[in-house]
Amino acid sequence: MTTISLDNIQPLIPERLSNSYKGSYGQILIIGGSERYGGAAMIAAEACVKSGAGLTTAAVAQNVRSSLRSRLPECMTLDFTDLPEVLYAVKKADTVLIGPGLGLDNHAKKVFEKVCHVIQPHQTLILDADALTLYSLMEPQINTKKRIMTPHLGEWRRLAKKSLKAETEETLLADQKRLETILVIKSSRTRVYFDNTAYRYTVGNPAQATGGMGDCLAGIIAGLSGQLASPLDATLAGVFIHSAIADDLAKKRYVVLPTEIINTLPFYLKSLSLN
Numbered sequence: 134m135t136t137i138s139l140d141n142i143q144p145l146i147p148e149r150l151s152n153s154y155k156g157s158y159g160q161i162l163i164i165g166g167s168e169r170y171g172g173a174a175m176i177a178a179e180a181c182v183k184s185g186a187g188l189t190t191a192a193v194a195q196n197v198r199s200s201l202r203s204r205l206p207e208c209m210t211l212d213f214t215d216l217p218e219v220l221y222a223v224k225k226a227d228t229v230l231i232g233p234g235l236g237l238d239n240h241a242k243k244v245f246e247k248v249c250h251v252i253q254p255h256q257t258l259i260l261d262a263d264a265l266t267l268y269s270l271m272e273p274q275i276n277t278k279k280r281i282m283t284p285h286l287g288e289w290r291r292l293a294k295k296s297l298k299a300e301t302e303e304t305l306l307a308d309q310k311r312l313e314t315i316l317v318i319k320s321s322r323t324r325v326y327f328d329n330t331a332y333r334y335t336v337g338n339p340a341q342a343t344g345g346m347g348d349c350l351a352g353i354i355a356g357l358s359g360q361l362a363s364p365l366d367a368t369l370a371g372v373f374i375h376s377a378i379a380d381d382l383a384k385k386r387y388v389v390l391p392t393e394i395i396n397t398l399p400f401y402l403k404s405l406s407l408n
């Protein structure tokens with residue numbers, strides 16, 4: 134078991150070079166945000182933009198597009214029912230995050246199936262929330278090894294298809310291999326599993342136990358994936374930064390909101406990039 138601390142994360146965060154431009158920091162596509170759960174995709178999109186992503190697009194329900202545009206004009210939007218447009222956007226993306234607020238209806242199933250089908254080996258695919266539930270139902274073939282799954286314990290129970298009590302670090306590492314993914318098991322003690330290694334953290338606190346907190350994490354990992362050296366670096370850094378900011382805010386707050394973490398991201402990342 135490897136413990137991740139600030140000393141491990143700081144060197145992963147690059148300075149922004151003077152001759153860089155938006156194309157240097159990743160094209161990220163977020164697919165989710167059905168009418169009922171529009172906020173989930175909005176949180177993920179804002180976390181992605183404020184983690185420094187170069188270009189962020191969100192494919193969401195038609196009525197969520199206008200809310201997203203007025204809250205976050207930096208984010209481009211698409212109608213997630215326009216499948217040809219969504220698949221064209223997938224083709225252009227460096228990273229696709231699918232799931233926050235996607236829902237589980239027939240349209241969600243169709244989008245999920247198509248996205249898994251067209252994703253290419255050079256692209257990073259992040260599966261969160263409803264995409265994890267759909268994955269456990271459909272078990273699609275996915276043609277990229279740059280894969281990240283971020284289940285909470287309920288989603289993990291569906292994916293693992295066994296009781297949480299039957300699990301050990303060995304079975305979790307075996308599941309990670311079987312699923313061919315960087316595996317982030319979220320809980321009050323979030324762990325990351327990859328390539329025979331379990332990573333643990335000492336950050337994180339119960340002020341984070343509020344809706345949208347996982348959507349925020351998925352958006353941070355997506356945003357960092359276009360900037361850091363590897364999907365593993367983006368995952369390890371994303372999990373750390375998300376909870377390190379929350380710990381700091383929780384010194385003076387009973388509950389920490391995802392949007393408060395998001396607004397602190399540019400400042401926190403700046404402090405890491407200078408050291």
Ligand SMILES: NC(=O)C1=CN([C@@H]2O[C@H](COP(=O)(O)OP(=O)(O)OC[C@H]3O[C@@H](n4cnc5c(N)ncnc54)[C@H](OP(=O)(O)O)[C@@H]3O)[C@@H](O)[C@H]2O)[C@@H](O)CC1
Nearest residue numbers: 170171172173233234235236262263285286287288344345
């Ligand atoms: N603002 C918005 O728009 C928001 C929209 N959201 C969107 O809602 C959609 C549904 O996502 P979801 O996570 O709420 O529901 P689901 O997948 O059914 O999982 C819940 C089941 O798992 C179980 N469970 C066990 N352990 C658990 C644990 N540690 N953490 C959590 N659950 C745990 C739990 O057990 P129980 O609590 O009943 O004992 C229950 O049986 C999805 O699209 C998401 O993006 C949210 O992101 C919120 C903000």
Ligand SMILES: Nc1ncnc2c1ncn2[C@@H]1O[C@H](COP(=O)(O)OP(=O)(O)O)[C@@H](O)[C@H]1O
Nearest residue numbers: 285319320321337338339342344345346347348
């Ligand atoms: N008690 C806690 N201590 C530390 N972190 C927590 C705690 N409760 C929740 N979290 C974190 O909050 C996030 C919750 O994710 P998730 O359940 O997917 O939220 P949502 O789907 O509502 O966005 C995870 O990153 C988890 O580690």
Ligand SMILES: [Mg+2]
Nearest residue numbers: 262285347348
């Ligand atoms: Mg979630």
